[in-house]
Amino acid sequence: MASVTLEHIYKHFGDFTAVKDQNLEIRDKEFIVLVGPSGCGKSTTLRMIAGLEEISEGTLKIGDKVVNDVAPKDRDIAMVFQNYALYPHMNVYDNMAFGLKLRKFPKDQIDKRVNEAAEILGIEQLLDRKPKQLSGGQRQRVALGRAIVREPKVFLMDEPLSNLDAKLRVQMRTELSKLHDRLQTTMIYVTHDQTEAMTMGDRIVVLKDGVIQQVDDPLTLYNKPENMFVAGFIGSPAMNFMDATIKKEGDIYYIDGNGTFKIRVPEDKEKFITDYDGKEVVFGVRPEDIIDTEITHDFEVKADNSFKAEVEVVEPMGSEIYLYLAENGHSLIARVEAESTAKVGDTIELGVDLRKIHLFDAENEESIF
Ligand code: ATP
Numbered sequence: 518m519a520s521v522t523l524e525h526i527y528k529h530f531g532d533f534t535a536v537k538d539q540n541l542e543i544r545d546k547e548f549i550v551l552v553g554p555s556g557c558g559k560s561t562t563l564r565m566i567a568g569l570e571e572i573s574e575g576t577l578k579i580g581d582k583v584v585n586d587v588a589p590k591d592r593d594i595a596m597v598f599q600n601y602a603l604y605p606h607m608n609v610y611d612n613m614a615f616g617l618k619l620r621k622f623p624k625d626q627i628d629k630r631v632n633e634a635a636e637i638l639g640i641e642q643l644l645d646r647k648p649k650q651l652s653g654g655q656r657q658r659v660a661l662g663r664a665i666v667r668e669p670k671v672f673l674m675d676e677p678l679s680n681l682d683a684k685l686r687v688q689m690r691t692e693l694s695k696l697h698d699r700l701q702t703t704m705i706y707v708t709h710d711q712t713e714a715m716t717m718g719d720r721i722v723v724l725k726d727g728v729i730q731q732v733d734d735p736l737t738l739y740n741k742p743e744n745m746f747v748a749g750f751i752g753s754p755a756m757n758f759m760d761a762t763i764k765k766e767g768d769i770y771y772i773d774g775n776g777t778f779k780i781r782v783p784e785d786k787e788k789f790i791t792d793y794d795g796k797e798v799v800f801g802v803r804p805e806d807i808i809d810t811e812i813t814h815d816f817e818v819k820a821d822n823s824f825k826a827e828v829e830v831v832e833p834m835g836s837e838i839y840l841y842l843a844e845n846g847h848s849l850i851a852r853v854e855a856e857s858t859a860k861v862g863d864t865i866e867l868g869v870d871l872r873k874i875h876l877f878d879a880e881n882e883e884s885i886f
Pocket of ligand 1: 530533535553554555556557558559560561562709
């Protein structure tokens, strides 16, 4: 069993706390991604799991065994780094075999494991080459191979694709997912790239300032972010936020953009806001949930499901258009269909898909719905 459990884990560097009270149960065979902006503590967390960094407080378990004081080499894990330093003077075969030779594995077993890993990674033809005769993607595969031959219980990967060009990165993402399916090993993967996290993780751990913000599968993170940080971090372009106040008129609740827009709270969401009448909130809507009402004829424009904004920039993306908009001091982005004829300087009417709107408490930034 190769589950990995973090219980109240802290990391202090002098006065600075890089990791705060992390609790996480990574399941056996799971592909879990740690994601967050630079400096949020992703690498530190991974390095503590690897045993490369001492744990200041808390308990780390691999399977049922507490490993806080177990040396890295005895943890049954393998780590692939961003700068996958291969030995330049050794060929691919020897690079992959090196760790096993050090551990005094018998020659025939080394041979079997290296050949198997090479086959899994599609690098059988490259075993005689030196690293400098390989492309970036091939080198990355060799680095993975070096980890695979050890047959670890847990793979740790720290931004392993960040040195590759954009196209290769997309290709390697798919390959890593397939590799995970094939090896059926627990994988813990660190990235600052939310797209990478969304496409690869069974579950994603979003970190900010050393604190876990939310742990969920990609779709739940996207649809039900627990706070503004997660809402803004997951999704591209990021969710739009607008300051607003909840106002009740008769039996109806509105999200009032302080005089500019007025969006009706859907009836099924009213139960969440009964305590918020008159209170400040933050209205959130994703760029893809804003509708260009000029071209979307099945959207019925009403006073309480739309707003006006001025177009500042039009960015054609081919299959769609990004509109950069100004709405009474708010800067917004809308992803609309390629048919949109909106031009810079136009004031246009935008609809909001009410089933997909978000509301946050302005004070603690937590999700209301
Ligand atoms: P990045 O995406 O930039 O690699 P990260 O999320 O992996 O960032 P960490 O490398 O884990 O972040 O660092 C977390 C915080 O801990 C940072 O503020 C960093 O400056 C600090 N830190 C890391 N290592 C040390 C150290 N050895 N001494 C002091 N502070 C450190």
